[in-house]
Amino acid sequence: MKLVTGGAGFIGSHLCEALAKKDDVRVLDNFSVGTQNKAWLEEKGVDVVEGDIRDLEIVKEAIADCDAVFHLAAMNRAARSIENPLEANAVNVDGTLNVLEACRKADVEKLVFASSSSVYGGGTELNREDQACRPLHPYAVGKLAGEEYSRVYYSLYNLKTVVLRYVSVYGPRQRGDISYAAVVPKFIEQITAGKKVTVYGSGDQTRQFTYVADTVALTLAAAKSPKAVGHVFNVASEQPRRVNEIVSCLEKITGKKAKVTHEQKKPGDPDANPIDTKKSREFLGVSATTALEQGLSEMVEWYEKTRE
Numbered sequence: 037m038k039l040v041t042g043g044a045g046f047i048g049s050h051l052c053e054a055l056a057k058k059d060d061v062r063v064l065d066n067f068s069v070g071t072q073n074k075a076w077l078e079e080k081g082v083d084v085v086e087g088d089i090r091d092l093e094i095v096k097e098a099i100a101d102c103d104a105v106f107h108l109a110a111m112n113r114a115a116r117s118i119e120n121p122l123e124a125n126a127v128n129v130d131g132t133l134n135v136l137e138a139c140r141k142a143d144v145e146k147l148v149f150a151s152s153s154s155v156y157g158g159g160t161e162l163n164r165e166d167q168a169c170r171p172l173h174p175y176a177v178g179k180l181a182g183e184e185y186s187r188v189y190y191s192l193y194n195l196k197t198v199v200l201r202y203v204s205v206y207g208p209r210q211r212g213d214i215s216y217a218a219v220v221p222k223f224i225e226q227i228t229a230g231k232k233v234t235v236y237g238s239g240d241q242t243r244q245f246t247y248v249a250d251t252v253a254l255t256l257a258a259a260k261s262p263k264a265v266g267h268v269f270n271v272a273s274e275q276p277r278r279v280n281e282i283v284s285c286l287e288k289i290t291g292k293k294a295k296v297t298h299e300q301k302k303p304g305d306p307d308a309n310p311i312d313t314k315k316s317r318e319f320l321g322v323s324a325t326t327a328l329e330q331g332l333s334e335m336v337e338w339y340e341k342t343r344e
Contacts, residue, residue: 037059037103038061038106039063040055040105040106041107041135042109043063044071045065046211047150048108049073050208052077052082060081061083064089069211070211072209089134092134095135095138096142103144103146107149108150109135110179113175115216117173117174118173124174125174127178128174128175132182136186139189146259147198151199151201154171157169157176160308163270165268172306183199198269200258201272204243204272205247205251206220206331207249209248220245228339233283233294235280235296236301237300238280242277243277245277250323254269254316267319269316270315270316271324272313273326277328282328282332289336
């Protein structure tokens, strides 16, 4: 049995879909961003458990008969953590510690922890896994703490842990109609509805937007590889793209002109955060190859089908 915490969310549901093709899968999720994927997961044969990772007893019950755990549950988004730092810490630090401790008690073979490239803090130099990190907000601090706890549980308790630093993941099932929505689904929501497209700052900020199918492929490769144990990997596309490029790509895909407005850049949002992908390519033998234009087209297609 494989457990995916946060498995009813955007990335988690895609990971569950891939895992369920070969394994029995269980999800632990508190449905904080909605139940839209619950019935779909159950149709795939996934055992869905409602619960919060801040509750150690529920976590223990969910993990009891599992041989591997993919820990994706988190209170994500930088802005949300800036507004609610205590809750962010409770979920992202205490919750992660609960998952690690439950894995230790249950003799789980491997834990894959979904961290974030936000631990780097941005800058113009290429960010590599072995460098010092400088988080800019509580969400990133919590992810870095989770990485350190994962390392400690590997070194002290021999729990086989792998840390993956996800980078600007986008794709189908990502909601743009919720508070603190990520930039790609938010732009799709705004453009298709004919609303004003809100760009924070100049829009020249760059990120290595990574399609969810590539993120899942790299996650599964990391879980499978014995060489990955005890390591940290960046999970990212190769090419940085500007936020403004997303707008122009979506205009071409949808055939609609975006009504762009600019607002002040959000706190904790660096202009650039270049990510090195050499280690993941060499260790895992998998790369994120989906071009932004292709990924956006597939995402828009999904979005339009859900609105029919």
